[in-house]
Amino acid sequence: MRTTGFPLLPRCLAAAVALLAVLAAGCGKSPSPAPPAQAPPLVIQRDTARAAEASIGMEGGRLEATAADGTRFVLIVPAGALPGETRIRAVPAQLPTLGAPAHAVMFEPNGLQFFDWVRLEVHPSQPIPPERRFAFGIDDGGRSVVASHTDPKAPAPTLLLDHYSGYGLADATDAQRAAMLQRQAETAKERLQSRMALELGKARQRALLGVADAGTVGDLFEAHREEYEREVLAPLLEAAGGSCAAQTRALQEVLGYERQRQLLGIESGSSLIDANAILTQALSRNGDACEKEAIAQCKAAKDPTILMRFWIGRARQRALLGAGDANENLLESAKRARKICIGAQAWEIHGTVDSKPGGITLDGNTCSLEEPFRVRSNGDLIGTIVFTPNGAESGRWRYDGVVGNTPEFRVDGSGDYTASEDDGGESGEIRLDWRLTIHIPMIGNRTNGSEVTLDLTPAAPCN
Numbered sequence: 001m002r003t004t005g006f007p008l009l010p011r012c013l014a015a016a017v018a019l020l021a022v023l024a025a026g027c028g029k030s031p032s033p034a035p036p037a038q039a040p041p042l043v044i045q046r047d048t049a050r051a052a053e054a055s056i057g058m059e060g061g062r063l064e065a066t067a068a069d070g071t072r073f074v075l076i077v078p079a080g081a082l083p084g085e086t087r088i089r090a091v092p093a094q095l096p097t098l099g100a101p102a103h104a105v106m107f108e109p110n111g112l113q114f115f116d117w118v119r120l121e122v123h124p125s126q127p128i129p130p131e132r133r134f135a136f137g138i139d140d141g142g143r144s145v146v147a148s149h150t151d152p153k154a155p156a157p158t159l160l161l162d163h164y165s166g167y168g169l170a171d172a173t174d175a176q177r178a179a180m181l182q183r184q185a186e187t188a189k190e191r192l193q194s195r196m197a198l199e200l201g202k203a204r205q206r207a208l209l210g211v212a213d214a215g216t217v218g219d220l221f222e223a224h225r226e227e228y229e230r231e232v233l234a235p236l237l238e239a240a241g242g243s244c245a246a247q248t249r250a251l252q253e254v255l256g257y258e259r260q261r262q263l264l265g266i267e268s269g270s271s272l273i274d275a276n277a278i279l280t281q282a283l284s285r286n287g288d289a290c291e292k293e294a295i296a297q298c299k300a301a302k303d304p305t306i307l308m309r310f311w312i313g314r315a316r317q318r319a320l321l322g323a324g325d326a327n328e329n330l331l332e333s334a335k336r337a338r339k340i341c342i343g344a345q346a347w348e349i350h351g352t353v354d355s356k357p358g359g360i361t362l363d364g365n366t367c368s369l370e371e372p373f374r375v376r377s378n379g380d381l382i383g384t385i386v387f388t389p390n391g392a393e394s395g396r397w398r399y400d401g402v403v404g405n406t407p408e409f410r411v412d413g414s415g416d417y418t419a420s421e422d423d424g425g426e427s428g429e430i431r432l433d434w435r436l437t438i439h440i441p442m443i444g445n446r447t448n449g450s451e452v453t454l455d456l457t458p459a460a461p462c463n
Contacts, residue, residue: 042142042183044166045094046106057085058313065105067092070125073105080316081116084309088112093166098145100134100176104168110140111163113249115316118161119151122169133157134172136180139165145183244290290314298341307337343461344368345421347428351454355380358404362454367462369393369419369428375454380404381411381436394418397432410439413449421456428456 052065060079066072073090089108103124135148135157148167151158159167172180236250294310311333338345344367351362357380364375364385369392375385383401390396397417403409413436421428435449 040097042095042138042145043097044104044106044138044142045096047092047094051089051091053087053089055085055087056082058082058309058316063088063090065090065092067103067105067125069103071103072121072123073103074121074123075107076119076121077114078116078118080313081114081118084313086112093168095138095142095168098170099179100170100172102136102168102170102172104138104166106140106166110165113163114161115251115313119154120159120161120167121154122157122159124157124169128157128169128171132171132173134170134177134180135159135167136170137161137165137167143183145180147177147181244293247289295340298337302342304334304337304341307341308334311337344370346459346462347456348459349373349375349430349454349456351375351452353434353450353452362452365459377401378404382407383411387417387430389419393420399434399436403438408441411436412439413437413447419456426458430454430456 047068050066050068052063054061054063056063056077058080060077060081062077063075064072071092073092075088075090077088086109091106091108093104093106095102095104103122105120135150137146137148137159138144149160151160157169159169161167170176170180236246236253291310291314294307298304298306346367347365347369349362349364349366353360353362360377360379360381362375362377362385364373366373366387370389372389373387375387377383377385377399380403381401382404383399385397385399388396388398395417396414398414399412401411403411413434415433415435417430417432419428419430431451431453433449434452435447437445437447439445
């Protein structure tokens with residue numbers, strides 16, 4: 001039965017995503033306040049002359065940009081954070097209307113989402129005292145400011161990013177921070193995450209000062225669990241089966257649970273697997289929309305690497321959710337991708353058999369080792385071997401022919417065969433015990449044969 005709307009979501013979802021809200025919650029139990037009157041957008045002065053670019057793929061990478069005042073921004077993308085090769089651009093920027101001195105950088109493509117934490121180290125030209133550091137994010141148009149998660153253990157100020165717009169580090173008082181955050185985020189998730197980041201920052205400050213905390217991270221989560229589920233998670237899960245974009249967005253949200261749970265130091269339980277199972281069910285309503293899209297693209301381009309990149313990324317996502325192994329059999333995946341995107345491997349077949357007086361040659365071709373095919377014999381025997389596969393690696397053969405210089409002598413036989421190809425798919429072979437019976441009139445039958453190996457050479461796919 002398909003469920004619609006938050007009230008009908010299974011109870012296990014509430015347990016599964018409960019801890020996710022702690023990443024994005026505050027300490028009160030009231031709903032998110034309505035955004036105040038819209039303030040004028042921030043002025044964002046991009047220093048495009050100092051922009052830096054790099055192509056980063058699924059294996060991860062690094063990008064560094066330096067502002068005019070010497071502040072360095074170092075972006076560190078871990079393996080698996082991106083679904084494929086992506087051109088990333090970092091543009092240092094000034095924010096003269098922010099309300100406090102700040103070092104900022106804008107990223108492109110705007111809105112890019114990650115499957116794992118991406119780290120942004122900010123090395124300001126002038127040190128900022130820890131108690132005055134305010135890590136923030138801004139949207140591409142400067143309409144909202146949100147508090148950003150940071151890594152308290154990193155030697156340099158380090159922001160933790162789950163998507164792109166702009167990020168920065170300000171030298172700000174509490175009053176200046178409050179004024180900046182009057183530019184409320186446009187989405188419920190960003191508002192919740194901003195409040196939670198502020199609460200975590202305060203908790204860390206209290207811990208550094210040795211002040212006993214009145215509550216726990218779990219308390220902070222429970223205060224806003226229902227709000228997070230209703231405003232953020234439920235709509236994403238409901239839409240997950242509609243398109244690849246919606247599916248990816250929902251998957252990123254569930255993956256965000258694991259990333260932020262680790263950040264907060266909350267132990268993972270079986271609820272994580274429950275959340276993954278629920279998401280999988282949601283995505284299977286119309287099949288895997290992203291896989292269908294990848295298959296369509298690879299068929300159009302006749303490029304199996306498109307589908308391979310998708311599968312590798314999906315395996316890493318399952319591994320992050322604790323629901324699979326990222327180290328899948330790449331060779332088998334490559335063969336499967338080739339068959340889907342290009343078609344089965346076609347082969348030319350050649351072989352020879354020693355016999356008297358002139359020997360025997362064997363020649364043929366096949367569009368696939370999984371479909372019936374024929375090989376012709378010439379020379380001392382003239383006829384046809386018909387191969388009937390049980391699969392790509394074995395099957396039965398049957399031969400019918402005649403003796404070349406005595407066509408009235410009929411020849412036949414049958415048996416098993418095996419087929420194999422090398423790891424790269426650049427060659428292969430068929431092996432059979434080619435045992436045949438010659439029917440000689442007035443004399444009787446004579447059976448003879450030997451082990452025969454047929455060489456396989458790759459051919460262009462059949463139309």
